[in-house]
Amino acid sequence: MLGLLDRFNASDLFAEMAAARSRRHEVPFAFTLDGRVIRVFVHALYQSCSGEWFLVDFKTDGINAEDVAKKTDEYLVQLGLHQAGIEEALEKSPKVIVYYLFPRVPIEIDKDRPLEAQAQVDSLFSGLRL
Numbered sequence: 001m002l003g004l005l006d007r008f009n010a011s012d013l014f015a016e017m018a019a020a021r022s023r024r025h026e027v028p029f030a031f032t033l034d035g036r037v038i039r040v041f042v043h044a045l046y047q048s049c050s051g052e053w054f055l056v057d058f059k060t061d062g063i064n065a066e067d068v069a070k071k072t073d074e075y076l077v078q079l080g081l082h083q084a085g086i087e088e089a090l091e092k093s094p095k096v097i098v099y100y101l102f103p104r105v106p107i108e109i110d111k112d113r114p115l116e117a118q119a120q121v122d123s124l125f126s127g128l129r130l
Contacts, residue, residue, distance in 0.1 A: 004060065004101050013056070013099055013106050020046040031085040034122055042082055045094070053094035055079075055086050058101060065103045072098050072107050079109060080118030 008014050017023055023046040030039045044056040057079060063071050079096050087093045096109040 007101055007104055008058075008099070011099075011104060011106070013097070016048060017044065017046050017056070020048055021051070022047040029085055029089065031088050033081070033084065033118075034126060038081055038085065040082055040085060042086065045086060053086070053090055053092065054097055055082055055094040056097045056099055057082065058099050060101050062102045063100065065105055068100055068103075068105050068107055071100075072109070076109075076113055076117035077121055080114035080116070081121060083111075083114040084118050 023044070024042075025044050027042040027045050028039070029042070030037055032038070042055055043058045045053065046056070047053050057075070059071075059075070061071055075098060079098070083094065083096055093111060095111065096114055098107045098109065099105075100107070
């Protein structure tokens with residue numbers, strides 16, 4: 001575990017988070033989506049010195065750098081739900097970053113990709129109505 005922390009502590013993202021105006025870790029929250037209560041935990045949420053909000057999701061997948069984009073696609077629904085909840089709470093959309101501890105790669109997600117995934121979830125929920 002210390003090795004993982006050391007890897008992250010040496011990153012630019014750690015330096016930015018350490019200098020943040022506001023920073024929260026392991027943030028539990030709940031919000032309503034299509035009449036259903038969604039409960040999630042956000043690994044990290046911080047407001048940069050410039051005032052922008054960032055949602056960070058850490059991944060421990062042991063993957064190669066060239067596989068990061070493909071692997072990130074698998075997390076878009078989760079990231080979309082997190083983004084939607086944080087946006088509701090902050091009344092502004094945070095930038096979303098996935099940080100892979102192996103191979104130490106941060107990926108900033110285009111703001112519309114998690115929202116597109118969230119729309120898929122909305123559609124799924126609508127189809128589950130009894």
